[in-house]
Amino acid sequence: MSLQTEIFFKSRVLNSKIYIFLATTLSVLIMGVLGLIAINYNSLEKNLKENISFNLILNDDIQELEIQQLIKSLSLISIIKSVTYVSKEEAANQLKNNIGEDFIGVIGENPLSDIIEVNFIASHVTNFNPEEQKETFLLYEEINDVIYDENLIILLENDFKKIGFILLLIAIIFFIVAFILINSNIRLTIYSKRFLLKTMQLVGAKKQFIQKPFLISNLISSIIASFVGNILLIALLLFAISKYPEMAHLISHTQFIWLIFSISIINISISVFSTWICVRKYLNLKTEELYN
Numbered sequence: 630m631s632l633q634t635e636i637f638f639k640s641r642v643l644n645s646k647i648y649i650f651l652a653t654t655l656s657v658l659i660m661g662v663l664g665l666i667a668i669n670y671n672s673l674e675k676n677l678k679e680n681i682s683f684n685l686i687l688n689d690d691i692q693e694l695e696i697q698q699l700i701k702s703l704s705l706i707s708i709i710k711s712v713t714y715v716s717k718e719e720a721a722n723q724l725k726n727n728i729g730e731d732f733i734g735v736i737g738e739n740p741l742s743d744i745i746e747v748n749f750i751a752s753h754v755t756n757f758n759p760e761e762q763k764e765t766f767l768l769y770e771e772i773n774d775v776i777y778d779e780n781l782i783i784l785l786e787n788d789f790k791k792i793g794f795i796l797l798l799i800a801i802i803f804f805i806v807a808f809i810l811i812n813s814n815i816r817l818t819i820y821s822k823r824f825l826l827k828t829m830q831l832v833g834a835k836k837q838f839i840q841k842p843f844l845i846s847n848l849i850s851s852i853i854a855s856f857v858g859n860i861l862l863i864a865l866l867l868f869a870i871s872k873y874p875e876m877a878h879l880i881s882h883t884q885f886i887w888l889i890f891s892i893s894i895i896n897i898s899i900s901v902f903s904t905w906i907c908v909r910k911y912l913n914l915k916t917e918e919l920y921n
Contacts, residue, residue: 646818649811649847650854653896656807657858658865660892663800665866668880668888670796674785678754679710681781685745685766686774699771700745708753713746720744742773754785807896812903815847819907826908840908844901851900855893862889 687696696714703712715723720741747766749757759782763775819826829839866885870877 646850649815649818649900650850652807652810653851653854653900654858654861656803656811656896656899657855657892658861659803660800660807660895661859661862661888662865663796663803664888664892665880667796667800668884669876670793672880675751677781677785678751679748681748681754681778681785683747683749683762683766684776685747685769685772686776687743687745687771688773689742691743691771695771696743696745699769703745703747708749709747710750711746711748713748715744715746717741717743754782804895808899808903811896811899812907815900815903816907819843819904836909840905843904843908847900847904848897851897852893855896858896859889859893 687699700712700714703709720743759777759779763777766772766775826839866876
């Protein structure tokens with residue numbers, strides 16, 4: 630009977646060690662994915678903000694020199710990222726290519742106007758009133774009307790904030806789950822050796838000496854698990870880039886190195902801290918309390 634019990638506990642301990650390794654590996658992988666999403670989220674939001682364009686419709690009787698002066702004047706405004714001039718001939722060609730039909734030949738004239746596309750820097754788009762900005766542009770005598778995508782601005786103001794909050798909430802929840810999962814399995818592993826810990830303490834071994842092999846063992850295990858998790862993360866990222874090549878420009882090598890370094894340190898710290906806490910707990914118990 631005692632042999633069966635011993636085999637059972639050894640099996641539980643082995644399973645716990647495997648669970649700790651898998652939990653740490655999975656934790657590194659998922660934290661890495663969330664980190665990539667967070668980094669790309671900021672890049673995506675910035676790109677969308679800077680792609681919001683205000684189309685300034687110019688008066689039909691405006692002269693070429695006046696257009697160049699207006700472009701130069703707009704380019705000097707610090708909150709404006711880029712100014713692009715599109716003549717009505719260019720606009721007509723673009724529209725003709727889009728609809729696949731020569732509409733000018735049908736109606737006999739070009740009904741389009743010269744426009745200037747203005748894009749703002751992302752930090753300005755975060756807090757600005759588009760209607761006020763429109764009124765500011767209309768103060769220029771050369772500008773007849775201003776057109777912008779109101780729906781895209783509303784999307785950036787409302788939905789992106791909700792997405793950011795949800796990502797933060799998921800990250801916090803997963804961190805707590807990862808900590809509980811890793812910690813509970815480490816506790817089970819230490820629990821199976823509680824009598825050995827107390828015996829070493831009773832023969833005069835110091836707490837630091839008793840803790841050291843447990844800390845080193847779990848440190849090595851968590852480092853290996855973090856390495857495996859990072860390999861899986863790199864493989865997943867390379868697969869995603871092979872499917873969507875534009876993703877390669879959304880994260881720099883420096884950002885990715887800092888990401889895998891940070892998530893590795895977090896998971897290694899969880900493992901080592903949990904081991905330290907659990908070993909100290911059983912070392913501080915009285916002998917009769919070990920049977921509870």
